[in-house]
Amino acid sequence: MEPAAIVFPIRFATGNIAVQTTTSALSEQGVLVRCLEPPPAGTAVSIKLYLPGAREAMHLDGRVREHANPGDEPGFWADFVGVADAQRAQIGEVIARRRRAADAKPIGAMALSPRDEGRRAFPRYNVQFAVRFATVQDFVLEYAANISAGGVFVRTENPPPLKTVVQVEMELPGGGIAVPARALVVHRVTKQEAQQRGTVPGVGVQFMDADDEFRRRIDAAITHILETERAA
Incomplete structure (x- = not known):
């Protein structure tokens, strides 16, 4: 089965270093992991999908097979080692579901970004909260429009270019101190495009190179959003 473009959270660890990030693609044999500083080829890694x-x-x-090609999204391919039949079957079913979802478009519907829509594996939750992000040293205060387990859409009239790595600090729903992370720009809507489409300008980013506390805070924020919606 050929790899499928799909985004979901992943954790990998080498020695005493653990990284929470996101995927770019998945096959029954391995996974493409977003990472700015990938381990050397041949490195054994412990993976949580x-x-x-x-x-x-x-x-x-x-085991790290190879790094992404220059110009592509930063990361590496890791081949699975000793996968049980039941695990391989579960991975295959996830890939099949994503392909069916990517192909099934409502009549008359038009995705803003067909490539990214097909890759998204987790639902987005509409919620507004403060986000500071930067491509250089100075942080700019903006507001998120929605969040998922793997990324966030930030409203801004000056979206950075695709494949830009940004620093983000999010004041997540549910309280607590701001959560920092690095993220990769995978989708952008300019002010002109937003006016044409009747939407808001901004940038969609996927989280990468974070830690276990970051994953805990994201999961807690989504739980808070769901509980608030149920109580409304």
Whole structure:
């Protein structure tokens, strides 16, 4: 089965270093991991896949096969090692579901970014909260329009170019101190495009190179959003 473009949270660890990031693609043999400083080829890694629809993370062993090509999204391919048949079948079902979802468009519907719509594996939750982000040293205060387990859409009239790595600090729903992370720009809507489409300008980013506390805070924020919606 060919790799499928799909985004979901992933954790990998080498030695005493653990990284929470997101994927770019998945196959039954391995996964393409977003990472600014990938481990050397041949490195053994411990992997947790936070697959959509799964109650618990899937634990796998892996080995770094190769780094992404220059000009592509930063990251590396990791091959799975010793995958059980049941795990491989679960991965195959996730890939099949994503392909069906990418192909199934409502009559008359038009995706803003067909490539990214097909890759998204987790639902987005509409919520507004403060976000500071920067591509250089100075942070700019903006506001998020929605968030998912793997990324956030930030309203801004000056969206950075695609594939730009940005620093973000998010004042997440549910309170607590601002959460910092690095993220990759995977979708952008300029002010002119927003006017044409009747939407808001901004930038969609996918989280990368964070830690376990970051993942805990994101999951807690989404739980808070869901509980607030149910109580309304």
